[in-house]
Amino acid sequence: MKVIGEGKEGKEIFSFTGASIFIPIIFIAGLIFISSCTDKYEFTMGHDFFDSQTRLQVIDTFGVDVSTILLDSLKTSATKVAYAGSYEDNIVGSVKCGAYFDLSYSDFSEIEEKAIFDSAGFTLMYKKGNSYGDTTSLMTLKLHMLTEKIEPYSTYLYNTSSFDYSPEVTGSVSFYPSPNSLTDTAVYLQVNALGEELFNKIRNKDEDVSSSEQFSDYIKGFFLESGSPDNKAIVGFIADEANLKLMIYYHINNEEPELKNISITMGAQNHQFNNVRYDPANSPLRNIKSEGNEISSAQTDDHSYMQGLVGLLPKFQFPTVDEILAIQRWKILKADLIIEPVKDSYDVFSLPEKLYIYDTDKENRLNSVLLDDKGNSLTANLVFDDLYEEEATYTYDITKFINTEFSDSYFDYEHGLVIGLSQDEFTSSLDRLLVECKNPRVKLVLYFLTY
Helix, strand or coil: CCCCCCCCCCCCCCCCCCCHHHHHHHHHHHHCCCCCCCEEEECCCCCCCCCCCEEEEECCCCCCCEEEEEEECCCCCCEEEEEEEECCCCCCCCEEEEEECEECCCCCCCCCCEEEEEEEEEEEEEEEEEEECCCCCCCCEEEEEECCCCECCEECCCCCCCCCCEEEEEEEEEECCCCCCCCCCEEEEEHHHHHHHHHHHCCCHHHHHHHHHHHHHCCEEEEEEEEECCCCCCEEEEEECCCCCEEEEECCCCCCCCCEEEEEEECCCCCCEEEEEEECCCCCCCHHHHHHHHEEEHHHCEEEEEEECEEEEEEEEEHHHHHHEEECCCEEEEEEEEEEEECCCCCCCCCEEEEEEEECCCCCCCHHHHHHHCCCEEEEEEEEECCCEEEEEEEECCCCHHHHHCCCCCCCCCCCCEEEEHHHHHHCCCEEEECCCCCCCCCEEEEECCC
């Protein structure tokens, strides 16, 4: 049987006659005619355009296999956000984040002999919109000093990277997070013992603060982590040279006390990264690691999961779409992948406004983001019924992907798709999504002509 379909990108192995210029008009009319969704639609075109055997058909009953994959690692260095805290639920599992960073050396100004140390600490500025969990509960963070220097692996550091640190707590703070407040924009973490020691070394011109190399041997860096098993949130702080810094405050007793400070900024951007420890034991994803970091939605309550930083992604494969190859003469006009979030899954965690779609293979490698006809990244914006707070959907036009797969008269089942945040957001955000896979199911809707 000879099968005629779309060609590969830049090549068409099937073409219509001159009457094909009417296709967009017919297509729009057909879509209006078949606005309600059933299993199969047929739209017979008038004789003015094609003969009576030409039909526009719509099928939404193709099977879609949905699973969740867990990436081995994600680059989390140089994202300019430092995450610390922990959160646990029975939907995704336990997530615990800790931030690594070091300090930048500069020539320290001379400190007068009569100067008196006052206090020292880190001012942690909230990264608005970068929090996860219950921020109304008391939260504790603690800071440790590293016992080894931060060394990037081939430029990058990952959510699985870690460096040794002292079990001794250099500083801690307990607070009620207010990451979206217009007034309480920062958390102050005192490190008075370290600050006074450093103050004295600078004043005494100690060898430990005499050069960049000596300074990095003395203070190798820090690890900021969740300080209590009762924490219920993960909070993001701005991690750049302007905002993450160690401040040492002192004064000089003159007639009027003269207040002064020393500011030591965060070190290299690629030395700052977030470590993520993920445990799915108490969630439907409990077996994902033993299953080779991929698990079918049939084993996870008919849901699929996405969460940035953790590395969870919904994956879609199409086991029956090649049935269209049995049709003798056809042309696909449009292919939509329609995805709905699980109802009531976004009461606490807001749905992402925009999601990208990537192609993948049997090794679950993210090969590239899909592109539209204009060469832009293919995305789906959230469509949400604000009045009734239901019927949230993401719809992807994957016509180009489907036609390219059919161009050699073969559809590769292993060539699947995954949805997620942009590459930058995925490594710097904890946004999550639960995909409904049964009621309603994920749909692949094909609009195609037969003649």
